[in-house]
Amino acid sequence: MNPTPSPPPAVTEPATGGPHAVGAAGEPARPSPAPPASGPDVAVVAEGLVKRFRATEALRGVDLEIRRGTVLGVLGPNGAGKTTAVRILTTLLRADGGRAWIDGIDVAVHPRAVRARIGLTGQYAAVDERLTGFENLRLVGRLFHLPNGESKERARALLDRFDLTDAAARPVKGYSGGMRRRLDIAMSLIGRPSILFLDEPTTGLDPRSRLDMWSLIEGLVAEGTTTLLTTQYLEEAERLADDIVVIDHGRVIEHGTPVELKRRIGGERVAVTVGRPPELALVPGALGSVLTPGAEPVVDYETLTVEIPVAGSDGVVPAVVRLLDAAGIEAHDVAVRRPTLDDVFLELTGHAAEDGGDDR
Amino acid sequence: MTAATTTVTTSPPPPGPIGRPVSSGPAWLARDCWTEATRHLIATVRNPDLLVFATIQPIMFVVLFVYVFGGAIVVPGGSYVQFVVPGIFAQTVLFGSAFTGIGIAEDMSKGFIDRLRSLPMYPSAVLIGRTLSDLVRNVFTFLIMLAVGFAVGFRLEGGVVDAAVASLLLLGFAYAFSWVQALLGLSVKSVEAANSAGFVWMFPMTFVSSAFVATGSMPGWLQAVADVNPFTIVTNAVRALYNGQDPGADLWYSIAWAAGITVVFAALAARRFASRSRG
Numbered sequence: 001m002n003p004t005p006s007p008p009p010a011v012t013e014p015a016t017g018g019p020h021a022v023g024a025a026g027e028p029a030r031p032s033p034a035p036p037a038s039g040p041d042v043a044v045v046a047e048g049l050v051k052r053f054r055a056t057e058a059l060r061g062v063d064l065e066i067r068r069g070t071v072l073g074v075l076g077p078n079g080a081g082k083t084t085a086v087r088i089l090t091t092l093l094r095a096d097g098g099r100a101w102i103d104g105i106d107v108a109v110h111p112r113a114v115r116a117r118i119g120l121t122g123q124y125a126a127v128d129e130r131l132t133g134f135e136n137l138r139l140v141g142r143l144f145h146l147p148n149g150e151s152k153e154r155a156r157a158l159l160d161r162f163d164l165t166d167a168a169a170r171p172v173k174g175y176s177g178g179m180r181r182r183l184d185i186a187m188s189l190i191g192r193p194s195i196l197f198l199d200e201p202t203t204g205l206d207p208r209s210r211l212d213m214w215s216l217i218e219g220l221v222a223e224g225t226t227t228l229l230t231t232q233y234l235e236e237a238e239r240l241a242d243d244i245v246v247i248d249h250g251r252v253i254e255h256g257t258p259v260e261l262k263r264r265i266g267g268e269r270v271a272v273t274v275g276r277p278p279e280l281a282l283v284p285g286a287l288g289s290v291l292t293p294g295a296e297p298v299v300d301y302e303t304l305t306v307e308i309p310v311a312g313s314d315g316v317v318p319a320v321v322r323l324l325d326a327a328g329i330e331a332h333d334v335a336v337r338r339p340t341l342d343d344v345f346l347e348l349t350g351h352a353a354e355d356g357g358d359d360r
Numbered sequence: 361m362t363a364a365t366t367t368v369t370t371s372p373p374p375p376g377p378i379g380r381p382v383s384s385g386p387a388w389l390a391r392d393c394w395t396e397a398t399r400h401l402i403a404t405v406r407n408p409d410l411l412v413f414a415t416i417q418p419i420m421f422v423v424l425f426v427y428v429f430g431g432a433i434v435v436p437g438g439s440y441v442q443f444v445v446p447g448i449f450a451q452t453v454l455f456g457s458a459f460t461g462i463g464i465a466e467d468m469s470k471g472f473i474d475r476l477r478s479l480p481m482y483p484s485a486v487l488i489g490r491t492l493s494d495l496v497r498n499v500f501t502f503l504i505m506l507a508v509g510f511a512v513g514f515r516l517e518g519g520v521v522d523a524a525v526a527s528l529l530l531l532g533f534a535y536a537f538s539w540v541q542a543l544l545g546l547s548v549k550s551v552e553a554a555n556s557a558g559f560v561w562m563f564p565m566t567f568v569s570s571a572f573v574a575t576g577s578m579p580g581w582l583q584a585v586a587d588v589n590p591f592t593i594v595t596n597a598v599r600a601l602y603n604g605q606d607p608g609a610d611l612w613y614s615i616a617w618a619a620g621i622t623v624v625f626a627a628l629a630a631r632r633f634a635s636r637s638r639g
Contacts, residue, residue, distance in 0.1 A: 005369045090478050103435070110381045116480035126475035130403035143481040145383040171406070 010253070023125075026115050043068045043103060043195050043226040044089065050097030051250075059099065060085040060250040062229075066195070071227040073241025073258075075234065075344070081250040082230040083123065086199045089228070090120045101262060103194060116144075119188030119196045123203060125180035126187075131193045133183050134168040137190055140310060144191035151190065156189070158186040169173065178209035189220075196220065198229045202236060214239060223350045234344055254348050265339050269298075270320055273305045273333040280306055286327035290319055307337070378557035382480050392481045396489025397496070400463065402413040404497055410459070411497065415504050418452040422505075425572060426512050427595070435574050437603070441552070446599040447571030450591065452505050454566060456498040457559035460491055460538040461545030465554030487629055491538040498534050500528065518604035528602035528612055533594045536618040539625035546632045571595045590617040 044066040051059040059081045066072040074082050087093035089100050091111035100107045102114045116271050127136050134155055141151025157166045162182040168173060172183065181201065184222050188196060201217065202210040217240055221227060237244050238258045246254040246261075254261065270290070272283050283306040284297040291297070298307040310316050317334055324331045402578060422445065425433075430440040437443060464487075467473045476486050506527075516523040544557045568586050569575070575586040586592055594617065597610035607614075 036604070044638075091472055092477055112384075112480050115478055116382050118478065120475065120478040122471045122474055124471040126471040128399060128472060129470075130406060131399065135402065139399055140479065141396065143392060143476065143479045143485075145388065145480060191480075256508070 007069050022042075041068050042066070044072075044101070044228065046085070046089060046098065046100040048098035048249050049085060049088055049095050049100060051081075051088065052096050053091065058250055059088075059095070059098075062247070062250070062252055064089075064245060064252075066226055066228060068226050069224040070242040071221050071229055071240055073234070073237030074228065074230040074247060075237045075244055076230075076247035077232060077345070080247040082247055083199055084250075085247070086120075086197050086230060088229065090118055090197055091115055092120075116191070117194045119191065119193035121123045121181075121185050121188045121196075121198050121201060123200050125177075125184040127175075127180055129173045130171060132169050133164050133175070133179075136172060136183060137187055140187045141190045146191065154190050154192075158189060162186045163267055176209075177213060179206060181205065181213060182211070186214070194226060195225045196225050198227060200230050200232065203232065210236075234339060246348060248345065248349055254344075261344070262339075265344050268310055268316075269307045269337045269339070270310050270316055271305050271307045271333070271335045271337055272320065272324065272331050273303065275304070275330050275332055277301060277304060279329050280304060282329055283324070284308060284328060286329055287320060289323065290316055310336075334358075368560050389482045389485060392485030393488045393492060395481075396476075396485050397493040400490060400493035401496060403491070403636045411500060414456060414459070414497075415452075417455070418448055418501075418505055418595050419508050420450050421585070422508055422512055423449070431573075433573055436576075441513045442515070442517070442603050443599065444572060445509040445512070446602050447569075447595050449502065449505055449509070449530055450533070451566045451571055451599060452536055452593045453498050453502055454532050454562060454591070456501050457494060457537040457541050458555075458562065459497065460494045460543075461541035461543075461548075461554045461558040462541055462551060463490060463494070464545030465548055465551045467616060469551055482632060483633065486627075487539075487542050487633055491535060492544060493551065494538050495531060495535050498531060502531065516602060522601040522604065525611075526598040529598055529601075529611070529618070532618045533590075533614065536621035536625070539622055539629055542629040543625055543632055565589060565591050569595060570599075590614075590621075593617065 014229070032082075041064055044064065046062060046064040049059045049062040049064075050057070060079065062085055064072065064074075064085070072086065076082050084093065084196065087261055088095045089102065089107060090113050091107050094108060102104045103117055105113050105117070107114050125139070128139070131139065137155035137158060138151055144151070146154065156165075162185070164179060164183060164186070167179060172180065175183065185198070185201070202213050205213060212272050213235070219228060221240065227240075229237070229240055238261075243319075244254075244258055245252050246257065254264070256264070270287070272287075274280055274283065280299055280301065284291065287308055292309040292311050297309075299305075300307070317336060320334050321331065324334075425444045425448065426441055430444070433440055435443040464473075467476075473486065477483060518526075541558050545554045547558050548554045567580060568578075569589045569592040570586065571591065575583045575592065578586055588612075590613075593610050594614040597607040597614040600607035600610065
């Protein structure tokens with residue numbers, strides 16, 4: 001996509017002192033005077049990331065940018081390349097092409113310096129089942145090279161914050177799925193990362209735990225943690241992300257704010273089913289006041305249903321019923337439907353979200 | 361392992377704050393190894409079943425060979441107990457090394473290796489810590505087996521120093537094979553596969569050797585295989601030392617085998633670990 005990657009757009013000042021003060025082998029990384037122009041407002045930049053696994057091209061030139069203190073939602077079906085992108089950004093995988101920077105540090109050149117600034121929560125809760133919750137946190141704190149006292153203190157604070165204090169002394173073996181995820185996220189926060197990667201944090205959780213996880217992530221976001229979140233759920237990306245990137249078959253097919261994306265795909269819809277075909281054409285006119293301006297109603301003559309994008313779902317059903325009554329249209333059914341990942345894909349690519357198989 | 365980071369970037373890297381220094385140096389490497397080793401040791405102490413099962417089989421072997429087959433097997437030197445117990449020691453510690461591969465495969469399948477690889481720790485500490493913890497576990501198993509040996513009449517006829525050298529040789533040999541197992545554990549896709557891959561070749565290796573019978577009793581072609589088997593060489597060296605005989609060149613060959621296997625397989629395992637792209 002971009003054969004000669006230029007420095008990321010965030011970097012406006014040329015390197016004056018040559019490559020910054022990092023040993024020839026990349027480590028140990030010494031602190032270097034940080035030029036203020038090195039993109040203080042951009043935490044993560046990826047340019048033209050390419051990754052192949054034998055015959056399959058997992059990434060075909062992915063560009064990403066995360067502004068500091070914001071959440072980027074990477075939305076896509078299984079196998080779209082979300083996890084591969086996360087693995088490259090977190091130094092677990094080397095890209096075959098393209099470059100990426102975390103806080104201005106090239107992930108391929110200074111992996112350990114990058115690791116000191118990130119927290120990763122993968123798709124599976126990466127906890128040691130044989131140890132207790134407290135021991136898991138202490139372990140990661142020590143391996144993060146925190147001083148002993150600090151890692152103990154951090155472990156306690158995080159257990160408290162994630163509501164795990166009562167379970168702290170029990171082996172993780174006995175934890176529920178939700179508790180494991182919470183511990184997992186706590187483990188990725190122990191080093192006070194400047195960027196947090198959450199790879200499908202709610203996949204496989206029951207609805208209740210998912211809601212808990214959302215408010216937990218919202219809490220982190222409120223504190224200004226820069227976050228990259230991958231998800232298969234449009235609702236999740238909408239709720240948590242400041243910017244959304246939609247990935248399909250290893251390519252970014254859309255990016256924008258949730259509002260922009262929603263405008264594009266039409267947000268919530270009201271589906272009105274009528275009794276007689278002639279009434280179908282009357283519905284959009286009757287519902288003019290709740291219709292999203294400029295949006296196109298979708299008429300299905302077989303099911304006698306009109307689907308209308310609406311501005312908001314609060315109180316929309318009673319309003320629709322009143323409007324239909326006023327217009328003398330007899331509605332058999334009125335339902336609110338939230339757009340799903342499938343709607344996004346239908347709108348953006350003309351095909352439904354396909355499972356690309358093994359997600360990597 | 362961090363060799364890849366020496367790559368010279370074609371365009372100058374964008375100036376960025378490296379900020380938080382990455383603590384480096386031998387002391388940090390040692391600390392990381394220790395932290396990882398204690399993770400497994402705590403787990404072993406908490407679930408001692410593994411340790412128990414690791415000793416049941418060799419104890420059965422001692423009983424089986426000393427009391428069941430012992431009377432029917434004639435070995436050079438006379439006493440079959442003095443002959444077979446060092447062989448079973450060697451087999452026990454070698455089998456003990458299989459835990460390395462199984463443990464690594466388990467960490468990989470649960471994504472824990474990914475978690476460790478995303479931390480600013482020394483990546484090599486993951487494998488070094490694991491093999492060291494398995495060495496400690498093997499020391500315990502070995503001490504139990506030594507007690508079992510004494511119970512069935514085995515004696516240190518060569519004195520304490522020779523016995524200590526023999527014991528260190530056994531543990532060093534087992535440590536070397538921990539690295540073989542580490543490579544296997546990193547190469548397979550499941551814990552079950554690690555289990556089979558770890559044990560399947562150890563049975564022929566330990567039985568087609570001088571551990572249980574003198575190789576002279578085998579058919580010529582098999583004897584040729586048994587005689588070059590490093591397991592035979594180590595068993596012979598250890599047996600000589602425990603029995604107060606001169607191990608001769610076998611001692612040096614054993615040390616060379618252990619050192620060579622450690623160096624080669626540690627390097628291969630480290631490379632595999634660094635390139636392992638999926639957890």
